[in-house]
Structures are given as C-alpha cells and as structure tokens.
Amino acid sequence: MSKQASSTTAFAPASIGNVSLGFDLLGAALKPVDGTQLGDTVTVSDASEDSLSVTGRFADKLPPEPEKNIVLQCLHFFREKMQAQGKTVPKLALALSKNLPIGSGLGSSASSIVAAFAALNSHFDSPFDQDTLLLMMGECEGRISGSIHYDNVAPSYLGGMTFMTGVESPVSLSLPLMKNWYWTVCYSGLSVSTSAAREILPKEVALKDALVFGKQLGVFVHALHQQDASLAAQMMHDVIAEPHRQKLLPGFAEARDAAKESGALAFGISGSGPTVFAVTDNEQNANEIAQWLRTHYVKNETGFSHVCRIPEHGIEIHQS
Structure with a gap:
C-alpha cells in the first residue's frame, strides 16, 4: 500500500441536524457567507508514535486525556478496519483544530469525526468507499450521543442537504437545494x-x-x-x-x-x-x-x- 503524502489535512463543516421536520433523517451542511471557517480540522502526519495535539477556540472544552478524545478513537477504529483487510497503519501524529463548541447543536463531534476519518482515508489512498466511511463515522458518533445517526456526519462529509436512507448503501441521498435560501x-x-x-x-x-x-x-x-x-x-x-x-x-x-x-x-x-x-x-x-x-x-x-x-x-x- 502506497501513500502519496506525509501529511493530510481535512476540514469538515458544521451542520444542522433534523432541519426541524426530519428528526434523525435530514441534515444540512453550513458555510458562513463572510468566509468564516465554521468547522473542525484534523491533520494526519507520519510519526514514530501515535499522538494527538489539540488547538482551536474550544480546545479547552475537550477532555485533557488524549485517549478520551474522539479523534484518537477514530484512529484506533480506522486501524482495526484496515487490519481486517490485511493492511497495516503505521504510527501517526494527529492534530485537531477544535473550532466548534461542544454540545452546541452544530454537529461538533460529527465535524471532528468526519475530519478525522476523511484525513485518514485520504492519507492511505482511500481504501474505504463513501458508504463504508459513513457507517464508520455514524458508529463513532453513536458512542458519544448514545445512538447511531447520520444527520450530522453525512452533510458534513458530503455537503448539501442529505436524507438518511436507513440502509447500508446508499447511507444518504442528496436533496436539491433552494438556491435563494x-x-x-x-x-x-x-x-x-x-x-x-x-x-x-x-x-x-x-x-x-x-x-x-x-x-x-x-x-x-x-x-x-x-x-x-x-x-x-x-x-x-x-x-x-x-x-x-x-x-x-x-x-x-x-x-x-x-x-x-x-x-x-x-x-x-x-x-x-x-x-x-x-x-x-x-x-x-x-x-x-x-x-x-x-x-x-x-x-x-x-x-x-x-x-x-x-x-x-x-x-x-x-x-x-
């Protein structure tokens, strides 16, 4: 398995879950018109040992212990899935820029999870397809919220407004947007x-x-x-x-x-x-x-x- 880069960075936008009428079924990504980056960023780099550093406006609201951070848990989960395919994931340094508030209703945990999995997947030449990644993201999200749902991870990963199907493929469908809203x-x-x-x-x-x-x-x-x-x-x-x-x-x-x-x-x-x-x-x-x-x-x-x-x-x- 080859890698094309020594460092990969992924930005995942904030999202609206439910969109009022679609409990657990509808989600929408968000992009401020003034250019503000409303979302979390994760960088994956080759390293001699696993590590996690956290910066950003809301970094101090996260658990200080790295093992309790969902981003490091994403790495462990990703490594398990790769090992199941007979592939090895070497030691990595992860850096999270935490710019979404925790418990805000803006898909904060989902943004970190999406950025982590997207960066990891891209860093290793995309071994997992879109639906597989979404299933992995949803499972990790469920560990925090208490139930598996995709109405934040899907729009953060795919963009647009998304409709959850309830099946493994496709996990989510993209809906048309009202361009003037x-x-x-x-x-x-x-x-x-x-x-x-x-x-x-x-x-x-x-x-x-x-x-x-x-x-x-x-x-x-x-x-x-x-x-x-x-x-x-x-x-x-x-x-x-x-x-x-x-x-x-x-x-x-x-x-x-x-x-x-x-x-x-x-x-x-x-x-x-x-x-x-x-x-x-x-x-x-x-x-x-x-x-x-x-x-x-x-x-x-x-x-x-x-x-x-x-x-x-x-x-x-x-x-x-």
Missing part, C-alpha cells in the same frame, strides 16, 4: 448534551404526530424537487423534538417570534440545540435576524451568529 444560525453559548436531549424525548410518538411527521417529510422532499420554496417552508415545523426540547433553550420562543417578525420563512432548533436557525429568502432579513439573535439570544462571550448558505460540497482535503 439563507440560513442564519445562532449559538447561545450554553451547552446541551445530545444524549440528555434525547432522554427528554418521549419513547413513543402519538399516531397523529407520526402522521404529521410523515406528511411533512414527504411534501418537503417533493417541494425541494419541484423548487417550490413556499410549500417547502410550510412543512418546516417540528412535531417530534421541539415541543420537548425548547424548554432546554432559554429565550427560544422570543427568538422564534422575533425571527418571524423579521421575515423568517422557518425557525427551529439545530440538532439538539441550543443553536437555533432561521431560514430567509434574502440576505438583508438574514442579517437582521442574526443581529437580533446576537443581542438577545446569545448568553455569554462564547456565543455567535452567522448568516450561512448550504454548500454543495462538504469535506475539504489538502495534502503535503
């Missing part, structure tokens, strides 16, 4: 555990809610293919998680009302929260909502708000 996201600065946010949900869903969920998801996908923005926006209401999770998000109702008054077509919780998102069809409204959220929804100095688009491509890889 802007996605304003705001992280409050607080933290919500994904596993805790799942625990707050009921174990069973009422039949009427299940019917609404199925109707909304089906109509939404149809509307995307028809490029019917008005119909798609009408479907973006969460009947599964938001009624229960909004109590974990101080100021959510006020933020939703303010966004709607400023022209938001839809408003919801990104993943498990506390990040919220607003969909608009023009940049001016998006910026107005972002400013209101910065002033009223952000709770401390770690919070932020960005006006984003959904990029058509996810992972970015560079070798040297």
